Amino acid sequence: MYGKAFAPEYQGALTTLSVNSSLTDVLAEATERLREAERAGRVEEAARCGLAVAEAHRRLGRIQDADRAWKASYRAAREAGDTAAMAWALWSGGTLARQRGRFPLAWRLLGLAAELGERGGDVVARGYSLAGLAETGRIQGDYAAVGRLHEQLLTEARKRGEARHTVWALEGIAQMRRNTGDYDEAYALFQEAAQIAARADDRRGHAWALRGLADVLSVRDGATGRALELLAEAEATCREMNLSSALAYNHKMQGNVLYRAGRYPEARDRYELALAEFRAMSEPRGEALSRLGLAKSLARLGRDRAETAAELAGLARTLERGGLRHVREMVVRAQREFGLETEAAR
Numbered sequence: 584m585y586g587k588a589f590a591p592e593y594q595g596a597l598t599t600l601s602v603n604s605s606l607t608d609v610l611a612e613a614t615e616r617l618r619e620a621e622r623a624g625r626v627e628e629a630a631r632c633g634l635a636v637a638e639a640h641r642r643l644g645r646i647q648d649a650d651r652a653w654k655a656s657y658r659a660a661r662e663a664g665d666t667a668a669m670a671w672a673l674w675s676g677g678t679l680a681r682q683r684g685r686f687p688l689a690w691r692l693l694g695l696a697a698e699l700g701e702r703g704g705d706v707v708a709r710g711y712s713l714a715g716l717a718e719t720g721r722i723q724g725d726y727a728a729v730g731r732l733h734e735q736l737l738t739e740a741r742k743r744g745e746a747r748h749t750v751w752a753l754e755g756i757a758q759m760r761r762n763t764g765d766y767d768e769a770y771a772l773f774q775e776a777a778q779i780a781a782r783a784d785d786r787r788g789h790a791w792a793l794r795g796l797a798d799v800l801s802v803r804d805g806a807t808g809r810a811l812e813l814l815a816e817a818e819a820t821c822r823e824m825n826l827s828s829a830l831a832y833n834h835k836m837q838g839n840v841l842y843r844a845g846r847y848p849e850a851r852d853r854y855e856l857a858l859a860e861f862r863a864m865s866e867p868r869g870e871a872l873s874r875l876g877l878a879k880s881l882a883r884l885g886r887d888r889a890e891t892a893a894e895l896a897g898l899a900r901t902l903e904r905g906g907l908r909h910v911r912e913m914v915v916r917a918q919r920e921f922g923l924e925t926e927a928a929r
Contacts, residue, residue: 585746588785591707592638592671595620595631602747603786606825610639630660630668637675641682644827644864649679666703670696674712681719682828684867686906689719710739710748718755722868724909726759733759746783750776754791761795762909766803773799790817790829794836807844811837831860831869838876842883851880871910874898875917882921892923 633656660668677692700708720729737752757772838853
């Protein structure tokens with residue numbers, strides 16, 4: 584059995600905040616509590632409240648503010664001698680590094696966070712940090728290296744009855760299954776994640792699961808209408824909670840669904856919207872995926888072949904440098920789709 588989802592990153596005076604709290608509300612409350620702690624000289628409380636400030640900024644796409652906040656949280660935790668709080672701050676910093684496409688830094692910070700979480704006796708900090716490492720590898724396309732870690736973390740989360748982490752692990756495994764063509768298994772895992780998230784009132788996790796289900800319904804069954812309905816439901820949640828990154832990925836997926844259905848003008852518009860959103864939050868993976876979808880849509884709408892070839896070749900070079908192997912493979916497939924392998928080799 585799973586209990587109600589909770590947000591372990593909301594600590595100290597902020598433990599009453601819900602996992603479903605609007606991020607703007609979280610930021611306002613956490614900032615106020617942080618200032619109170621700083622005025623009172625309570626450095627441990629400042630570290631805990633600063634973590635929520637960092638996470639709210641990160642999820643709202645305010646990269647520079649998030650970077651300053653997690654570092655300040657870490658300094659306060661170190662001053663207080665709070666090893667577990669140091670682990671949480673490093674987890675936030677590592678997650679931000681991954682979001683920014685700085686994968687070597689993400690590996691380093693998340694590895695340190697897992698070590699400090701274990702040393703500080705915080706099993707949740709350790710679990711979230713290991714999950715961050717697993718997600719970093721998955722995003723880079725290194726499924727062989729992190730597949731077992733996803734399974735291990737799923738087992739641990741199930742054992743603890745921790746709904747939110749179970750949902751995360753199920754969605755990660757489902758995404759790997761989907762990307763390797765096992766659509767039926769992916770659908771079953773996304774469906775289980777959606778059910779657990781709904782029962783546990785984890786609206787963020789539920790929105791991500793609906794996105795996954797929509798993707799599989801579109802690519803496996805060609806069920807465009809149902810896929811768009813699920814994405815619209817997830818989009819409403821993203822807007823209510825101010826989930827900037829999840830909303831941008833939702834818009835990108837809408838583009839994917841429309842593209843597969845041959846509705847290229849609509850797909851182009853969705854990809855353009857997602858691209859602007861990802862650029863505003865400096866998220867390179869989402870930007871690359873949106874650029875790819877936009878290039879394909881424009882090609883279908885009659886864009887000059889040489890321009891499409893140049894766009895895809897430039898994107899491939901960017902991804903090669905950035906270490907996003909799975910997205911790089913998607914670009915290669917797009918080059919084949921449009922018969923541009925020769926131009927890419929030049």
